[in-house]
Amino acid sequence: MAKTPARESIIKNGAFLIHSKGYNNTGLSDILKAAGVPKGSFYFYFKSKDEFGLAVLDYYWESVQGMTDAHCSDKNVPPLKRLARIMDVYHKLFESMGFNCGCPIGNLMQEMSDLNEGFREKVSDIYSRMKDFIAQLLAEAQEKGDLPPSIDIDSTAQFILNSWEGTIMHMKVTKSNEPFNLFKQMIFERILK
Amino acid sequence: MAKTPARESIIKNGAFLIHSKGYNNTGLSDILKAAGVPKGSFYFYFKSKDEFGLAVLDYYWESVQGMTDAHCSDKNVPPLKRLARIMDVYHKLFESMGFNCGCPIGNLMQEMSDLNEGFREKVSDIYSRMKDFIAQLLAEAQEKGDLPPSIDIDSTAQFILNSWEGTIMHMKVTKSNEPFNLFKQMIFERILK
Numbered sequence: 001m002a003k004t005p006a007r008e009s010i011i012k013n014g015a016f017l018i019h020s021k022g023y024n025n026t027g028l029s030d031i032l033k034a035a036g037v038p039k040g041s042f043y044f045y046f047k048s049k050d051e052f053g054l055a056v057l058d059y060y061w062e063s064v065q066g067m068t069d070a071h072c073s074d075k076n077v078p079p080l081k082r083l084a085r086i087m088d089v090y091h092k093l094f095e096s097m098g099f100n101c102g103c104p105i106g107n108l109m110q111e112m113s114d115l116n117e118g119f120r121e122k123v124s125d126i127y128s129r130m131k132d133f134i135a136q137l138l139a140e141a142q143e144k145g146d147l148p149p150s151i152d153i154d155s156t157a158q159f160i161l162n163s164w165e166g167t168i169m170h171m172k173v174t175k176s177n178e179p180f181n182l183f184k185q186m187i188f189e190r191i192l193k
Numbered sequence: 194m195a196k197t198p199a200r201e202s203i204i205k206n207g208a209f210l211i212h213s214k215g216y217n218n219t220g221l222s223d224i225l226k227a228a229g230v231p232k233g234s235f236y237f238y239f240k241s242k243d244e245f246g247l248a249v250l251d252y253y254w255e256s257v258q259g260m261t262d263a264h265c266s267d268k269n270v271p272p273l274k275r276l277a278r279i280m281d282v283y284h285k286l287f288e289s290m291g292f293n294c295g296c297p298i299g300n301l302m303q304e305m306s307d308l309n310e311g312f313r314e315k316v317s318d319i320y321s322r323m324k325d326f327i328a329q330l331l332a333e334a335q336e337k338g339d340l341p342p343s344i345d346i347d348s349t350a351q352f353i354l355n356s357w358e359g360t361i362m363h364m365k366v367t368k369s370n371e372p373f374n375l376f377k378q379m380i381f382e383r384i385l386k
Contacts, residue, residue, distance in 0.1 A: 020307070021307075021308065022215070022217060022304055022308075024215060024217055024218040025217040025218075025308075100307045101307065102303060102306075102307075106303070106359075106362060107303060109362050109363075109365065109366045110295060110299070110300060110303045110304075110362050110365065111215055111303075111304065113295075113365045113366045114213065114214075114293045114294065114295075114365065115214065115215075115218075120366055120368075123366055124366045124367060127363070127366060155375050155378075155379075156379075158363075158372070158375060159356070159375055159376070159379045161359075162356060162359035162360050162362070162363045162372060162375075162376070163352070163355060163356040163359050164359065165358075165359035165362055165363075166299075166354075166355035166356050166357065166358035166359030166360070166362075167355050167359070169299060169302050169303050169355070169358055169359075170302075170320070170351075170355045170358075172302065172303065172306045172307065173302045173306045173313055173316055173317045173320060174317060175313075179351070179355060182348050182351055182352055182355075183352070183355070185348075186348075186349075186352045186384065190383060190384055191379070191383055191384075
């Protein structure tokens with residue numbers, strides 16, 4: 001389906017509400033009210049709430065890609081510095097949101113993996129691409145000699161991402177910076193040495 | 194409130210459904226049906242769904258405590274072996290459940306931290322006690338010389354727990370053992386060296 005202002009508004013407002021309250025806890029009527037779109041027209045744009053939910057996942061992924069491109073593509077900055085930079089960017093974003101909401105991908109991974117196979121597959125695919133992004137920076141670092149050759153790139157990237165998701169959850173419950181500071185210290189001083 | 198069979202049945206059946214489907218996605222009528230308790234009697238046992246939810250959190254915590262006591266209290270087993278053992282026990286439990294459901298504490302941490310201050314406080318407290326449990330084993334290991342004195346017990350225990358929660362989420366989305374194997378390898382071969 002082509003992009004239309006109404007469809008985009010439903011996705012954008014839905015993405016915000018789902019990020020804030022969860023997928024099953026967000027009613028279509030709330031989304032349509034926030035989007036300023038008449039209730040009857042939802043099914044003109046989406047076959048079902050789940051088709052809409054998958055479009056929201058694409059929207060989240062585009063946002064992640066946009067952030068990483070903006071902050072990590074400057075090859076003049078050493079790769080591990082770029083990795084630290086994107087972590088800092090997300091940390092500042094969470095802080096600016098009062099440590100609410102958490103990771104939209106991680107939230108749906110937790111909430112929807114058992115409930116809907118379409119969500120599980122799409123979240124798994126996006127999560128794998130997030131891991132690939134970290135792996136690419138680690139591979140660059142290894143090529144430059146900034147990482148020991150003994151470090152397995154792919155599994156280390158996966159462990160960093162999994163720890164990151166747990167860290168975000170801990171920030172969400174403690175409403176504090178501490179979990180992030182601990183994460184960064186452990187990753188850069190212990191895992192990537 | 195004293196423990197009664199009906200109240201216990203509501204909590205036990207509710208704990209199972211919330212673990213499977215999420216808190217906001219589980220209706221009281223489903224819980225009462227599963228518990229075999231007449232709908233009208235819920236408010237005899239609980240003031241609200243949220244009071245009931247907090248009792249479910251206590252139930253989860255008792256379950257975690259029971260598991261750790263059963264598998265980790267034998268002081269004849271070296272402390273790091275006891276830590277590996279409880280990880281293996283939970284891993285086998287998740288595997289036996291088809292990697293569904295995930296960690297009941299982590300799920301509610303993610304779902305409820307922003308939505309209900311009572312949940313946030315209780316989950317935060319339970320999570321802190323889970324960290325203390327790991328810290329206690331690490332402290333024992335350090336006393337015995339099985340861990341370098343340079344390792345900070347409390348922050349390392351917290352990092353292990355956060356990584357564990359992220360690992361469980363990754364098992365939930367991939368429905369595989371791989372995230373667990375990677376977690377264990379990273380914790381025992383990199384973090385606890």
